[in-house]
Each structure stands twice: as C-alpha cells, then as structure tokens.
Amino acid sequence: MHPRPGHGNRWEILVADDDPAAIALLKAVLSGLDVTITGAETGAATLEIIKSHPPGLVLLDLIMPDVRGLELLDQIQQLSPETDVILITAHYSTESAVEAIQRGAFDYLTKPISIDKLRQKIIAWTEQKQRRTAAHELESKLVEISQCEGLLGMSPAMMEVFSRMQRIAPHYSTALVTGETGTGKEVLARVLHQLSPVSEGPFMVCNCAALPETLFESELFGHIRGAYTGAVDTKKGLVEAADGGTLFLDEIAEVPVSVQAKLLRLLQNRQFQRIGDPTPRKVNVRIICATHRNLRTMVDERLFREDLYYRLAHVELRLPRLVDRQDDLRLLVHHFLTRFGDQFGKPGLVLSRAAKALAWRYPWPGNVRELENSLNYCAMMCRGNVIDVEDFPESISRYKLEGSRAITFSTDEGLVPLEEVERRYVQEVLDRVQGNRTKAAEILGIGRATLYRILGRTGRPEPESGSLAKKSQPA
Template identity: 40%
Template structure:
C-alpha cells in the first residue's frame, strides 16, 4: 500500500508542483489549501505524513500543527518555510514538528526527509502494535482455562477489543465477568487510558446518578463541592457498568442518553458534557426477560447488546477446574506464606465432582480456606469446606473408587484404574500418566500388558 501524504499550502502553483513530484515518487497525495482544511482532513483520514507551509491565510501552519498534534500525535509533520521564517520553524519543532525545509525546496532534501519521516512513523506504529500485543497477551493470560468454550471466548475478545463497539458480558455470578472486561480494555486501543468500574447494584437511584454523572456543589444535602462522575473519570478510556440489570427504571432513561450520545449532565447542572468513553456492561440477569416484564427498557437493552460475550459457568467446563485450582493454589500459598505443592488425588476428585454454584469465585474461596488450614505440603479433603465434601458422604469417594473391586487381584485393580483414568482424560496418555503418578513409558507398558483398548 502506498504511503499517503497530506500537502498543505495556499500557493496553488506550489501545491500542484508538490503533488506532481510526490506522485512521481510513488506517494498518494491529498491536498489542502489552508490549516483549517488540513485539520478537517486529519479528522477524517489517517495520513502517513503531512507536508505543510507555515504562512497561510485563515489558519496558519503553527496553529494547525498544534491542533493536529492533539488529534493524532503520531503523525510526522514537515514544515515548509521561507528563510526569513526560520525562527517560526524552530517554534514548530518545539511543538512537535518532525523537521522543517526552507523554500525554495531542494528536492533531494525533500525526498530524504520524507523517507526518514515515514520510516520513523512506521517504527512508531510497529512499536505501538507491539505494546498492544504484549498488553493483550498479559490480559488474556489472566483468563485461566483451556476448555473449548474459553478458547473461543479469548478469540472473541481479541477480535472485538480493537473496535469501539459496546459490549455486554453475560454470565452467572462468580464467573469472572470483570476479568473479561479488563481483558477487553487491555486489548483495546484505549488501554493506556483508565478502566473505570461501577457496581450498579450497590447504589440507590439518586446515588447512582451522582456516581455516574457527578454533581454540582449544593446539588443535594452533603454536596459540599463539585464532583466529577465516573463517565468523566473514564474519558478517553472505558467504563465498565457491572450488574447493569439492577439499574432502577427511572435511571435507565438517563443512562440511555449517556450510552447513545455520550452526553451527560452533572446533578444540579444544566450544562451538557461530552464523555469519550467505550461502554462495557455486565449482568447475571436475563435482560430479555426483564424487558418483557417491563423492568428494563427495551431501547437500552438494544443499545447495550451490540456485541455479547457469554462467560460459561464452571460446571460447564470441568476440564478447567484442575488448571484453575493450581493457579489459585500457587497465588494463595504465596499470599499466605505457605509452601503447599499440590492437592491430593481425592481432594481434586471432590473438586471435579462438585457442581460449583458459586463458580470461579467459590473455587478461589474454597482454596484460600484450604491453604489457611493446611499444615503440610498437600491439600487433602480434610481442608475442603463441608459444602463440597458433604455431597459425597453417602458414596464415600475413597471406597467408591474400589466399588465392586474388593477381593480382586491387584493387577485387576490396576487395570481398572488405568482404564478409568484413560476414559476420564479422553485417551490423553500424558495427562493419564500424570494423574496416575507414573511415566508415560510405564503407562504404555501397562496398556500393552493388560491389552487395554
């Protein structure tokens, strides 16, 4: 793709000459006859470089340079100036111009300066992309899980994060919706700006309006000074509206305007403020059902539901339980200054059989409890909460593993253990060997010995 240069000059003959020369060198060009046109062009199109005269009618080069740098700081701007205006060119350099050339232009100098500026621009873009990639990797790495549903969720985050689309995250309580919101923000182009979180369920209607939009001094009892709301705190960044389904109906109309137009009013003010924010919302409620009940506005629902991310409950991804459990064990052992290595097989068996109504949050809490209670190097079933172990007291997992096998030869028991473990791991021999605490070579030998299919 050809580099696109914006040429800004109110001398039409000079402008036409530069256009001809640059096209001959293989560049695409757009022309503007003053600073105002240049600013408008930059608002509408991402140029690779700008070649701009200093002295122009209407808006001059210095003023245009300052405005363009606020719109796109990365764009290299080369200033053209007469010898008598070199001081102005130096001022332009201080404002962020890439370089300056004196008129009449030396075409060799022009060509070299253009090439260098474009190389500089390419390096900056590459550096920005690398930073975003590294940031994306960090944020996605915090989402633990390798089950198909979680792999698909991570792919979806990578796809939608760079856009400006409003995102609605759905999932039961405790599944990690805030973690998903952080990953979306971290993988987005806004990741250098703040992510501001608001728990909509924790505030009353009046307090929520003040929290979101801010208030003027004296707007209500106790408002002793002006306060910026969360929307303005998140300006240029992202606002995460957690538990959006709990927003009271009277407040939903004001929230709709903020999401639709990015316009807000502080409580007690008639002035309208513009908040440049990306919206991410989350709920554990069935919003469609609430719309039918008349407790959630239909227009607000459709404004929020542009792109949906569904976080699966933990019971739907049991393969992730051992990975998550080990992650929390390592983190919480370090936090509590313990040297706990792992879980006993029976403790992990309890984990994988339990349905986890509180999802990932419940798993983390259970492991923190176990870490605090554990005095050895392995967490056993004795350190697990009764809510997890009581469901299996009738079948007693320890005896259940040998159910119907009492009195059998040890080789038969071993064969059955290998067969069941292979079934549990869907034939993954490496994982089966790991769970049986033997090497893969030993496992293969025993599979041959017992003729396990």
C-alpha cells in the same frame, strides 16, 4: 529463538567437518531433500554461524581441529537450544555415543556413513522438527492468550471467548459481558480494556448493585453545587472520570428504571448532564456492562428497558460456568495453589488424591471465585503442604455424593449430546460406588475398558476416586 525453516520452508542444516571433501559429499547426498546445506570447517566458524543464523540441525564431526567435538556440542546448545545436533565420528564407542546423547545430542552416526541411513535420519528429523515447531507455536499462542491479564483458561469454551474478545477489542464502543457469578466478568472487562485502543486511559468501575437509587445518578453523572440538599460542592461523576478510557458498569441489571433512560442517552450519544446542570456534556468513553441476570427475561417482565437491552446485547461476550469448562479446573487449581502456597509460606502446595477427586466432582456454583476462596482457605488450614478433603470449607468437604448431585442434561448453551449424558451417568455410578471401577462396570453392564473409554472422552484428567469415600463422606 526457535530456528524456522529457511528459504521456501526448507530446513537449514549446517555440516561442521574439518574435511571439505566430507562437507561436499554430505551436500551431494542430501541434495534431493527439502533442506538447505551450509558448511563450516572449524569450531570457530561453526559458532559464528550458530550465533548469526542458527540452523535447525548441525551434523557435527566429533574431531575438529580447534576444539573437542563434545565441547562444541555444549557451546552450540548454549547458543541455540533449539538447534539439534547429530554427532559424527570415525570411531564408534558405546561410551562416547551414550555421552553424546546424555549431553543433548539428537543422534549419533559413525563413519563410514551409510547414505541410505543418513537420508532416512534426515527425513525423520525434518518431519519431527515440523511437528515440534507447529506444537511449540500453538502452545505459545495459547499460553499468551490464556494469560491475558490473569484471565486463565485453555478449555475450548474459553478459547472461543478469547478469540471473540480479540476480534471485538479494537472496535467496540459498548459491550455486554454475561455469565454466572464469579465466572470472571470483571477480569474479562479489564482484559478487554487492556486490549482496546484506550488501554492507556482510565478504567473506572461502578458497581450498580452497591449504590442506593438516590445516590446512583449522582455517582454516575456527578452534580453541581446546591443541586440537592447535601451537594455542598460540585462533583464529577464516574462517567467523566472515565473520559478517554473505559467505564465498567457491573451488575447493570440493577440500574434503577428511573436512570435507564439517561444511561441509554449516554450509550447512544456519549452525552450526559451533571445533576442540577442543564448543560449537556460529551465524553469519549468505552462502556462495558456486566450482569449475571438474564436481561431478556427482565425486558419481558418490564424491569429493563428494551431499547437499552438491544443497545447492550449488540456485542455480547458470555463466560461459561466453571463446571462446563473442567479443562480449566486443573489450570486454575495449579494457579491458585502456587499463589496461596507463596502467600502462606507453603511452597509446592498440592491436593491429596481424595481432595482432587472432590474438587473434580463438586459443581462450584460460585465458579472461579468460589474455587479461589476455597483454595485460599485450604492453604491456610492445611498442616503441611498437602491439602486434604477436611481442609476444605465444610460446605464443600461435606458435599454428599449420594443423591446430592442431579445429573444435568443441559448446559447454558442447550441440551447436551448423548455421549456426554453417558459420560455423566457413568461418573455418577462411579461416585456412588466410591470409585470402585470393577463394581461400576458390573452395575453398568459394560467392561472396564469401555468404562475407561467413556470416562476418557473429554480428555479431562480423572483423578482416582478410590480413597474419596473414607475422607470426604460426612460422618
């Protein structure tokens, strides 16, 4: 548990001292600060308070009647790792101060205590504690959201997706998930289902691209016996199977135009008919559709019904390309390397510097799926537990630096700011001189410090690329 500020945002401090006069004195000295102070005169009383109501800080007298101060320090830390301890002793010795800090004490003070010094220390502690608590809370929220059912991400773009998803999940009846191939649309659909009120119900997947037109309708809506040649039995479709849960229609753009009207009826009224059966049926189902295609363009080309498009586009979640969220790359690489390291019995699997540089500059057109498959391959191919450039599939390891990468000035979201263009150009020049920063700075006519500043702008870790040329350039 993370001790929180006590009443009215005041931090709680416990003074553990066998001398009641010393407790009273410390209470008086700290009375003007934004803290609440309690006292304990024995080790046992101290531990009782730590167990029942852990304070943010303990001012611990090293000499207690029933237990050695350092032992008490250990016990406090075991019971409440987030509680800080400042040790107070009458006799200063460097060894005991060092030992106290090594054993995890936050600070060390000797008697007689200077009132000014103590107040300064407590003020500094409350400020630091405030910062640590805020950072800790943000971090756990991020981790919790990022790990939402295996949909990893911590980039601003993914944070925006998570935030939208959390707002949509309780209320949507139909949602559209868009994004390039391999960006995680199906994973997102599963998370949306998990977050929705029907999470206990079934999650049925229909891959619209995998079904021939003739089978599509029957697969989706079912049929009755004798409805057509070969329909020997009455069969429920996916729509009915998903009743009480979610139907995921992957590759919705591939739904034959002939079936789109029936799909619209399902979306509008939750009504459908089995093939050959005139009775309309009702279902209680949430529908999530996904596509990597631009449905708007398909509407203009009359390949997709406009009314169906508007019904779907009403609630849209768009997943960014992997290349546009490089902050996630490190997270995903780590995740997949851990997974495949376990799978192939190669714990502690890592990328060499050159491999890292390659992974960071390769555009990953197949997005997370391509990254996952490639790292799976690398984990299988590498000899020890270090993956090098040549362990990557050839299409990636032979990815040429020179001339192969056009600097893109726009992303899916639109044109990019000048600062980003500048950063990309600097990266391009750096690539062409095989990571030689002095040479790159010379060509660009800027100092090395400016070059570092420009590269550092995204906060993205820039692996050293000096050794890349040797390892990753095609023979």
